[in-house]
Amino acid sequence: MNSKLIFIYDGECPFCNKFAELLELKSSLPNLKVKNAREHIEEMKSFYEKGFDIDNGAILIKDGEILHGASAINWICSQVKNPSDSLLKFITYTFSSNYRTNFLFPFLLISRRFTLLAKKVPRKLNFN
Numbered sequence: 001m002n003s004k005l006i007f008i009y010d011g012e013c014p015f016c017n018k019f020a021e022l023l024e025l026k027s028s029l030p031n032l033k034v035k036n037a038r039e040h041i042e043e044m045k046s047f048y049e050k051g052f053d054i055d056n057g058a059i060l061i062k063d064g065e066i067l068h069g070a071s072a073i074n075w076i077c078s079q080v081k082n083p084s085d086s087l088l089k090f091i092t093y094t095f096s097s098n099y100r101t102n103f104l105f106p107f108l109l110i111s112r113r114f115t116l117l118a119k120k121v122p123r124k125l126n127f128n
Contacts, residue, residue: 003031003062003063004031004033004061004062004063005029005031005032005033005060005061005062005076006032006033006034006035006060006061007020007023007032007033007034007035007058007059007060007072007076008034008035008036008037008040008044008047008054008058008059008060008061009034009035009036009037009054009058010036010037010038010054010055010058010112011036011037011038011039012038012116012119012121013112013115013116014115015108015111015112015115016058016112018087019058019091020034020036022083022085022087022088022091023076023080023088025085026083026084026085026088027080027083027088027092028080028081028082028083028084029076029079029080037054037059037125038125041125041126041127044125044127045125045127047059047066048125048127050066052066052068054125055123055124055125056068056069056109057069057070057072057073057105057109058072058073059072060072060075060076062075069105070101070102070105073095073101073105074095074096074097074098074101074102077091077092077094077095077096077101078092078096080092080096
């Protein structure tokens with residue numbers, strides 16, 4: 001795999017943060033760049049206008065193709081081979097299956113929303 005990859009996640013979400021950190025440090029995916037959506041508001045506004053809302057899941061740009069939400073998580077997890085961390089190994093095993101990803105992803109979104117609510121962080125990005 002020699003694709004140029006950009007993984008965009010919500011930096012206020014502890015689940016998203018941990019996954020992004022594991023991807024960046026332990027996945028051994030070449031050409032991977034990880035971005036916190038909350039630090040790139042103008043870029044996120046452009047994605048939002050195209051129908052890609054970070055509130056509905058991470059965004060993965062793979063050689064110009066945009067994957068969003070469950071599709072992004074499923075694709076990137078299916079690409080991680082021999083992760084050097086047991087948590088990442090569990091996550092990639094779980095979400096490398098399209099069926100498991102589509103089944104579990106709505107629960108991840110609900111967990112994210114409750115966590116952001118508990119942290120008193122707006123779940124939606126402010127584009128103003």
